[in-house]
Amino acid sequence: MSREVTNLLYLVTIVTFILALRFLSNPATARRGNQIGAAGMLLAIVVTFLQKSIDSYWEIALGMVVGGTFGLVAARKVRMTAMPQMVALFNGVGGGAAALISLAEFHRLAPEPGGLQADISTAIALSAIIGSISFSGSMVAFAKLQELIRGRPIVFPFQKTVNALLFAAVLAAGIAIAAGSEQQWLMWALLAGASLFGVLFVLPIGGADMPVVISLLNAFTGLAAAATGFELENNVLIVSGMLVGASGTFLTIMMGKAMNRSIANVLFGAFGQIAPSPAAAGASANGGQVRSATTDDVAVMLGYAHKVVFVPGYGMAVAQAQHDVRALADLLESRGVEVSYAIHPVAGRMPGHMNVLLAEANVPYPQLKEMEDANAEFPRTDVALVIGANDVVNPDARNNAGSPIYGMPILNVDNAQAVVVLKRSMNPGFAGIENPLFLNPKTVMLFGDAKDSIEKLAGAVKGL
């Protein structure tokens, strides 16, 4: 197949990817878009198979069977609540592939004198660094979300200095390679250093900030893929990689805005070490205390309300309670109660996570309210039912300048007539910050597993 035909067919693939993203602007067309993108990917793979430079097929075929089977099984088996770590995992392997391509290209081209032109060697260095960081960083993110390692920030003395020095060393190796060094050990050192940096860079980031990290690492893998495109002088890699790079960056910025924190603060703040809240301390000193309610009390509150707003958080996801929440909502609706769901942009472990879970439970999406609309509704809401959410409803974000989340836009559930918080125990949330909402006189707590509590509530509402 000639290079011209190849490039034109690759262009078709690029167009399918753009269509896939365009179709994502509407839930009704989104799935078809994804299928179009998959077809485009298949086309690119077939076209690549037909290249003259491809001489040996068995490694490719075997590799595809092994990797493809793993991907298929993992993607089919994963539960919707575990989606963020699955995305992190697939993102990591993509970054790893980009870094390995650079390693192979450097190994192949460097020994020939003049074999490496400056732009190619720069691309090799960039893709190796970014790909390795994305690989190891994503693996740590995966481990944190899968709770293989502690979700809270892991910090040690001189961490920032160590990270900065390590990064400087990696950068120096990268510059040496870009400048034309043909030393193979430099590439190995670069890959090792960048991988270690990826680990150290994600370790101190708290679980609650994982959505931002995954989104950023997604952008990284895209950039690494684009850099590989420069190495191999391949348009489809450059454009597709950069599309992902741009979209990941955009999402990262949006999430930063949703939390009213700079990306630098998310990445380097080691956010979420337990910080005592002065407001909460003050409240308990004033005799403010947690009031816990029984299922029957809450059932009466819900059953005779005019308007109930559900506020789902990651706790709902962990307990797999989304279907029970939907069943309870239906029950309330059949009693004439107006029901909606307030979705905070960073609820869950990735952007839009709650929407996916509620969609899984067949919640009609006009009932899903974004933060601004939801906040406008709270003053005329009888009961706000907070299910496993914590930081996104923490009034300290509004009132307490000393709080680490001060300034983050939150769902103002305390404007509702009454607040019911479903929670396992009084432990602070994933971000490790205390929440004065629980001490508010309007608030009652219903302790226990979310799924269990919701089931019991539904039973009690039926009996009213």
Place this chain on the structure above:
Amino acid sequence: MSHGLLLTFEITILVLAIFLGFEVISKVPTLLHTPLMSGTNAIHGIVIVGAMLVAGLGDKDTLTTIVGFVAVVLASANVVGGFVVTDRMLEMFKKREKKPDT
């Protein structure tokens, strides 16, 4: 085409792709941000093309063979896993019109 000219073309499409990326993504509602992330995740699986070009080279030494093979494995997992997970998510968004099944 000279190498320098090719490079300028590559940089041109790179920059255009940045703007295109921002443009297309900004129209995606927050409702679909998880599928968006997962969908773009599948798209960067395009590194499989690079992995194939490396793994498929005719006469290559052991290191390149191993590295190329592993790259194909990783990239294939990215492609298949990415698209399948996204499809599973988006399938659920389609069912929204269904009557409440109580």
